[in-house]
Amino acid sequence: MKASAGGYARAVDVPHALELMAGSEGAGRFLAGGQSLIAAMNMRLSEGDMLIDISKIPGLSGVAEDGERLRIGALTRHAEIGRDPLLRQHAPLLSDAVRFIAHAAIRNRGTIGGALAHADPAAEFPACILALGATLHAHGPDGDRDIPAEAFFEDVFTTALAEDEILTAISVPKAEPGERHVIEEMARRSGDYALTGLCLVRRSAGHRLSVFSAGPVPILAKGAMTALDAGDADAAVEALRAEIEPSSDTQATASYRRHLAGVLLRRAIARIEGETA
C-alpha cells in the first residue's frame, strides 16, 4: 500500500519548522529518519499528514561535551550513536543498545530524537535515557523547555512533547569512574523488537534499573533498585516482577515476560559483577 501524504516541506531551521507546523492546520508531522512515521503512513495508520522534514536542519546532529554531561543532537542517527567515541567512553549504555535496534538500513536512517518522540514501549533508547537520568531539550512556540526523562513517556506512543514542539537534543551525565552500564533483552529474532528488556546502571549513588516492553511505557523499577542497593539479588528479581505491567500478545504472554524480566536481571547483575571482578 502507498502512503497518503497531505504535503511536504523541508524546514531550513527550527523557527522555520515551527512556522510550517503553525500553518499546517493540525496536519503537520515532523519527519526525521522516517523509519517509524513513513512505515505508519504506508500502512495507512496515519493519513493526510503534512510532512515537515526536519532532517536537514543544521546543528541538531552529533555528540558534544557540555561540562559533566554529553549533549546528543536529536537528529543523531542510531548508527552514529553506535560508533561515537564520546558516547562509548562516557555513556556506553547508548552505544551498546544500538546493536539491538532493527537492522543496518534502519539504523542508518533512524534518529535518536525520532525514537524518543515515537515512544514505542518496546524501543531501547527510551529505557536507556531513563536509566541514565537524561534530560530532553525541546523547543516550541513558547521557547525552550527541559523535560526530565522520568516525566517524558506518558503512554504508548505518547510523550510530554506538545504537537508543535521539536525535540532538539538529549543530555546525559558522563559516567563516573567505576560506573557500569548493561543492557539485556530477549527478541525472537535478531533485529526484532524485544519481548522484554532492561538497562542497569550501577553508580556510587546506587543502581538505576529501567525496563522496556513490559508495560505501556518504559519504567524505572524503583523497588528492584532499592533491593539491588541492599545487595539482595533475589529480592530485586521479586520486586521487578511485581512492579512491571506486561501484556499478553501474539509474541508472548504476560507471565512469560514477567519471568523473562527476572532472568534478564540476573544476567545483567552477573555481567556487572563479572566486569568488576
Ligand SMILES: Cc1cc2nc3c(=O)[nH]c(=O)nc-3n(C[C@H](O)[C@H](O)[C@H](O)COP(=O)(O)OP(=O)(O)OC[C@H]3O[C@@H](n4cnc5c(N)ncnc54)[C@H](O)[C@@H]3O)c2cc1C
Ligand atoms: C522494521 C523496523 C524494525 C524496527 N525495530 C526497532 C527496534 O528493534 N528498536 C527500536 O527502538 N526501534 C525500532 N524501529 C524504529 C526505528 O528505531 C525508528 O528509526 C525510530 O523509532 C524513529 O526514528 P526516526 O528518526 O525514523 O523518526 P520518524 O519516523 O521520522 O518519526 C517518528 C515520530 O517521531 C516524531 N519526531 C521525529 N523526530 C522528532 C523531533 N526531533 N521532535 C519531535 N518529534 C519528532 C515524528 O513526527 C513521528 O511522529 C524499527 C523500525 C522498523 C521499520
